[in-house]
Amino acid sequence: MLEGGTINMLDLSGEQVSEWLRSFDTVLSDGDGTIWQDDTAIxxxxxxxxxxxxxxxxxxxxxxxxxxxxxxxxxERAQRLGFQVPNDQHIISPTATIVDHLKQLPDFDSTKHKVFVVGNAAIGRELQANGIDSYGAGEEEPLPMGEKWQDFALREFTKPEAADNVGAVVVGWDEHFSYCKMARASHILCRNGSSAFLVTNRDAVHKYPALCIPGTAAFVAGIEACAGREALEMGKPSPVVLEPLIQSGALRPERTLMIGDCPKIDIAFARNCGMQSLLVGTGSYQLDILQQNGSLPQPDLYLPRLGDLLQFL
Structure with a gap:
């Protein structure tokens, strides 16, 4: 296999690329910035x-x-944009990883436990589709006008149902994030030591880095500080994401290629899991930026865009 620092694949010969292609059996590809931008394929x-x-x-x-x-x-987006993945089991997403993780937890019983979600409605839809009851996803919960936080806490948290039988708190990106949601999550986690505490990802900036929109990491940090507990990450770069595929034998990290556009997330994920890595320049990181910042995780290979690989195939 190719050795050394980050290699620009456009500098390789066809024979070297052919050798590289033989070095892996499985490909993991990031979505946004790598193969599509919103609903447009790159x-x-x-x-x-x-x-x-x-x-x-x-x-x-x-x-x-x-x-x-x-x-x-x-x-469905992948199909619509022309990606011929066999079925939805070939999609690895935080919402699905959350479901898979809850199902294998010995302390979580979907017949009696529900999930409190600080996050968007998609998390609730994924849980419901898999027979898990939840509440809070996609909902607003502001502190009512004229009400003090003490009023809210006494009204809500003196009820047993405010924490009893809540088997997990899940945090995702939430445009309706509020003091009340943070307080509710903290109360559950402090009262129920056995409740799971999961976060979709720790992306510091959500989707549009140039605009500095707070990401999920900002929301979960406040809850962690209050609850005195650390959430388990259900997205990259956490190796937890790949556990089901590795345990089933469907994936061998040493024979897997990770393709992405973000060194801090995708390339760090590849490194954490022992996989090869290919960075594409269709996100925010081109080769010159990468070379100027030695503190960033360095990929094995680089391409200006994934489509540049076509000339070798």
Whole structure:
């Protein structure tokens, strides 16, 4: 296999690329910024992933930190944009990982436990589709005008149902984040030591880095500070995301390629899991920026865009 620092694949020969293609069996590809931008496919990305799957026999999975859509919704987007992933089990998303994780927890019983969600409605839809009751997802809960926090706390948290039988608190990106939601989550986590505490991802800035919109990391940090507990991350770069595939034997990290556009998330994820990595420049990080900042996780390989790989296939 190729050795050294980050290699620009455009500098490689066809023989070197062929050798590289033989070094992995499975491909994990990030979504936003790597193969699509919102509902528009990045030119050439679908053709590359489809070729790796259909012509070279690679198992292809799409992996995203997007907690604003369910696994099924992301699969439908992929199909609509021309990505020929076999089924929605080839979509790895925080909402689906949350469900998978809750199902294997010995202390969580979906017949009697519910989940409190500080996050968007997609989390609630994913839980409901898998037979798990939840509340709070996508809802507003402001402190009523003229009411003091003491009034809210006495009214809500003196009720047993405010914390009893709540088996998990899940935090995701939430445009309706409020003091009341943070207080409710903190109360549950402090009262129920056995309740799970999960976060979709720890992205510091949500989706539009140039605009500095607070990401999920900002929301979960406040709750962690209050509850004195650390949330378990259900998105990249946490290795927890891949546990089901590794345990089933569907994926061997040492024979897997991770493709992404963000060094701090995608390349760090590859490093944490022992996978090869390919960074594409269709996000916020091009090769010159990467080389100027040695503190960033460095990928094995770089391409200006994933579609540039077509010339070698």
């Amino acid at each position: 030119e050439g990305a679908a053709a590359v992933l489809n070729a790796l799957q259909n012509q070279f026999g690679k198992r292809v999975y799409l992996i995203t930190n997007n907690g604003l859509k369910t696994r099924r919704e992301l699969f």
